[in-house]
Each structure stands twice: as structure tokens, then as C-alpha cells.
Amino acid sequence: LSFLLCVVWVAALCSFIVCNVDSMLFFPSASAENYVTFALTLPDLPELSVCLWLRVEASHVDPVYRRLPTSLLLDSRWHHLCVLWSSIQGRFWHYSDHRLTSSGSNFRKGWEIPGGGSVVLGQEQDSVGGGFDASEGFAGQVAGFRVWNRVLSPPEVEGVADGRACTTSALSLDLKTEQKHLYSPGQKTPACY
Template structure:
């Protein structure tokens, strides 16, 4: 009998010796959660709980690839996490490559109160549908490439209700959608599918097939100059709500991360911005300066832009 209990007693002693190591490993988060949970608001608790599932990553030079897989049970999609719970104005930009000529979900943001809080879908060729709450608008006859990459940006301002699309360097006229609508609460952001419910309700017929890269989201209406720079692979300030270079995401289904084959086209966006800024500076100082160094610099920039 003593021989039987001897290994068991050794096991208990061994586990007791390991307890300090377990405590040292988990003490940081455990202390924060159990001893300071009263001081945490709901958002911080959600961030604490969700952080292991949304590791940030630099996806520069990478793309999400959504393959065609009719046998897949789990709808291919990518969940994103934005560092906000209130959106009143925004710009979202992404690049996509797809040969399908049907409705596809590009960007879907849902709250627990509204599955179509903010949504951008590509409909039939040349048509794009945007949602802001209960309001919808369809932009038609836009120049979409089916054998090349497309760069699309969507701006929206709740205060004015003005919304606009940019596609491959061209802009639409501004429309009125979702005036005074506020996006608030827990956000579920999905790329590659349309949400018909918070974090779910996916339909295979709405799924995206192709590649997506360079996704950014800002809490402001990005200037036309910066949008053109984004379209032309120029320099721009990355999104402060969603940043492709520091993205929190979770992949579901057969989505994979591949090297992006979107090539840098030109730096004309940077040149155009520099020309505009220098022109504005020259106009503001025209009373105190004659033709000189400022005009010579402008001439050089204009020559570069036209080359």
C-alpha cells in the first residue's frame, strides 16, 4: 500500500513546487483582472478578453486571398477590430482584385442594434452600394477593372450626411446618406462577407472572391489630395481606426495571407500634393515676395509631374 501511494505523493509535491511558477506567469493579467476589474469599463474588459484572439500584425506587402471554394462550410471572411466604439465621420480605403460580376461584400460594419451600420458592397459591374444605418445609395457606372486591381475609398460624415466614393483615381459626386446617424457600441467588422446579423448571418451569394490589400480606416473625411496619393501608391497617413500596417484581425474559412502583387504605380500623388501645397503657400505670400526661389521650386515640381 505504501508503494502505491509513494508516486502519488511525489506528484502532489511536484505540483506544489510548480505553483510559484504558474503564479509568476499569470500574475500580471490575473492581478489586473481580479483586483482591478472594478476600475475597468466595459470596453477595457472586452479588449482584455479579446486581445489574445486579435494579434496585431504588419501586413505591408501582403494580401488576403479569398479563393473560390463551393464545398466550404465555413464562409471565408476576415474579422477586424477597430479601436473605437463611436463613429460619426469616417473614411475607409482598400484595394481589391476580383473577376466576379455579382454582388460581393467588401466591408461590413455591424453593431448589436444594426447589421448594416456601415457597409460597402460591390454589386454588378460598375455598381457599388453603401449603407449608413437605414439609408442606402447605389453608385452606378463606375470604372471597375476585372483583370486588374481596383482602389476604392468611401467617405461619410454623419453631421452633413454627405457620402462619396473614389475609384481608381476618380471621384463621384456627393450624395446624402445617413444624416445624423451615429454608429455606437460594440463593433463587428467583417471583410469579404456581408453581415445580416451581428457577427453572422453570412450568405454564400454575397461572399467575396479575389484579393484584398491596403485596408485603412480613419475617423475623419480624408482630403482629396491624400486620397489621390493613396490611389497612386504615394505616401499617406495610415488609418487610425484600422491600419494595414498594424492590423488586428482573425481569419475564418480558407482565407490565406499571400504576398501582394499590387505594384507601385507612380509617385504622382506625392507630386500633386506638393504642387498644391506650394501653390497655396505662394498665393498667401504673393504680396511680400517677387518671382524668385518659390516660383523656381514650383516650376521644378510641375516639370516632374508632367514627366
């Protein structure tokens, strides 16, 4: 199967579950070809917040992984996730569906994610922009993907999840504004719905 990247305008979807989302990526199957990259250069990152909506069919996941804590996300429903990290504080936070589900301290304090690199959705990178393996691919839907170069406050995380507030994405890595920077090797012309 060739890669099917769907950039979908989902205004109608907002009235159901996914709110304040303008576009969506669809990964029909896990493969080494089903991924997208943002053609942008990243700055050094001493702090980071990543939020997105995610929908995964349990049938797309190897049975070994179904026993992991992530299995709560494998129910074919939309889930909102935010992961925040601060090198300055040496802390991380993980929010799932409006709730702080885990946090930790003494994690990479004083460390910085080096600039450059690449942002890839749908695959795990073994090297910058490559080294993909079909067994590490993602199958499902991603919407409302946004990245910030700071730690969002709890009210900001709640606002993004509820669709009440859309904090400006300082890194401009959001699907709405960066569609022109998305690249998919599996299909020359993305299919749009």
C-alpha cells in the same frame, strides 16, 4: 474548399500597380466561410473613411450583378476605392481610381455608427459577426485596407491612391499593423506567401 487567407508581403507588387501596400487578403471563392474579422472594438463613428485596393475576376460574379455600375471593377485589374461619409455634413463621397465618381448630401446627417460591432471583410453580415450566406460572399483580392474615423481630404485620398502619402490610420484598422488581430474560421493557420 477550406478558406485560404493569404497575407502577402507585396513590396514587388508596388512596382506594378498597387502602391504603398504591405499585405493582401485573398478570397479564393465566395462562401460563408471565406471571411476575416478584425478582433478590435470600434468607437462611435460620426465620420468615416475607408480605402482599399480591390481586384475581382468577372467570372466570380453572378451574371445579374455584372450589369450594375460596379461592373467596371470586374475586369481582373487592381482598382483603388475610397468611401467617405460625414454625419456632421450629411454627405458622402465615393472615389474610384483617383476620381470622385459620386457624392451626395442629406445622407444620415446627425446619425452615428454605434460603437462595438465588428469589421468583417469577405462577407455581408446579417448580425454582428455572423449571419453569413454563401451567395453574399466575396471572391477576389483586397490590399491596403485602411479605416479612418474622419473624412479624408481630396489630396489625402489622392495621396493614398498614388502611394505618395499614407495617412496614419486613426482606427488602426490596416492590414499591415493588424495582422495579429485577423481571424479566419475557415483555416486555423493562414497561408502566407
